[in-house]
Amino acid sequence: MSYPEIRPRRLRRSAAVRRLVSETRVDPAELVVPMFVKEGLTEPRQIASLPGVLQHSRDSLRKAAAEAVQAGVGGIMLFGVPVSRDGRGSGGADPAGILNVAISDVVAEVGDATVVMSDLCLDEFTSHGHCGLLTGDGAVDNDATLAAYAEMAVAQADAGVGMVGTSGMMDGQVGVVRRALDAAGHTDVAVLAYAAKYASAFYGPFRDAVESALDGDRRTYQQDPANLRESLREVALDVAEGADLVMVKPALPYLDVVAAVRAAVDVPVAAYQVSGEYAMVEAAAANGWIDRERVMLETLTSIRRAGAQIILTYWAVEAANLLRARY
Numbered sequence: 162m163s164y165p166e167i168r169p170r171r172l173r174r175s176a177a178v179r180r181l182v183s184e185t186r187v188d189p190a191e192l193v194v195p196m197f198v199k200e201g202l203t204e205p206r207q208i209a210s211l212p213g214v215l216q217h218s219r220d221s222l223r224k225a226a227a228e229a230v231q232a233g234v235g236g237i238m239l240f241g242v243p244v245s246r247d248g249r250g251s252g253g254a255d256p257a258g259i260l261n262v263a264i265s266d267v268v269a270e271v272g273d274a275t276v277v278m279s280d281l282c283l284d285e286f287t288s289h290g291h292c293g294l295l296t297g298d299g300a301v302d303n304d305a306t307l308a309a310y311a312e313m314a315v316a317q318a319d320a321g322v323g324m325v326g327t328s329g330m331m332d333g334q335v336g337v338v339r340r341a342l343d344a345a346g347h348t349d350v351a352v353l354a355y356a357a358k359y360a361s362a363f364y365g366p367f368r369d370a371v372e373s374a375l376d377g378d379r380r381t382y383q384q385d386p387a388n389l390r391e392s393l394r395e396v397a398l399d400v401a402e403g404a405d406l407v408m409v410k411p412a413l414p415y416l417d418v419v420a421a422v423r424a425a426v427d428v429p430v431a432a433y434q435v436s437g438e439y440a441m442v443e444a445a446a447a448n449g450w451i452d453r454e455r456v457m458l459e460t461l462t463s464i465r466r467a468g469a470q471i472i473l474t475y476w477a478v479e480a481a482n483l484l485r486a487r488y
């Protein structure tokens with residue numbers, strides 16, 4: 162008798178065995194690609210802190226959306242970058258606002274071939290860069306902001322969006338948006354709630370991507386990175402208010418939160434691999450310090466393993482192409 166009898170390595174000895182026993186697969190259909198469209202651009206533009214990600218023109222956005230469909234991604238999350246902003250973020254609810262016209266463009270291009278989603282938040286449209294309206298003394302006014310979100314949700318739904326991503330972290334936003342959509346006859350438009358969203362420094366490159374004017378931080382509405390139970394409370398509220406899916410954001414530094422949320426709810430759970438997570442890997446890979454593709458797929462697999470069924474990632478199209486070639 163040889164020792165040891167029990168050898169877990171038997172299940173790792175060849176690529177074929179490893180493939181057979183793999184517990185987690187990332188499916189392109191569960192990847193969502195965030196895309197940025199900037200008002201007035203005639204050519205797409207690189208974003209320095211997000212290598213490989215573009216600020217699109219309306220034309221290049223349509224082409225990129227078609228390519229994403231070709232790659233088999235499950236969804237496209239749209240963000241608009243307006244040329245002018247005001248204190249009330251009125252571009253968000255304006256039917257001629259860049260995000261709303263981009264929604265119509267993309268829906269016209271891809272139809273039902275993928276899920277078209279939009280960011281439902283004011284920060285891209287406000288001159289002060291906050292996710293809400295401000296009171297006279299500069300605090301973010303929760304309830305006044307809710308009315309603005311309701312209006313913006315209806316404008317996005319009128320433009321044809323399939324799913325709105327409530328990312329502003331105002332109390333009651335999911336309920337208000339759900340009611341506004343229903344009252345406008347958009348009962349089929351789903352709400353993807355950014356339910357557990359942390360006040361994270363990992364959003365840095367995103368602020369470049371949308372040219373955010375924010376001075377200060379979002380700690381009075383986004384969550385403290387130290388808290389996990391608070392996320393369960395946020396998620397439970399969003400589900401009670403009618404969220405169709407819930408999301409945790411960022412992803413990799415918060416895998417414990419992803420796992421806890423997965424265990425706590427029955428709705429689909431998404432995670433957003435945010436700009437800083439992407440940029441760190443790209444920067445290290447550009448220096449030759451890590452193997453870019455392997456790290457990319459390892460991060461996505463880990464987020465999936467932690468319990469996120471859906472992953473928003475700037476690598477979605479590339480990863481989808483790599484994964485299709487693999488399986």
Ligand code: PBG
Nearest residue numbers: 282284328363364367435436437
């Ligand atoms: C809010 C929003 C942000 C991100 C997605 N939606 C910025 C913020 O909350 O400050 C960040 C995404 C990323 O970093 O990739 N509109």
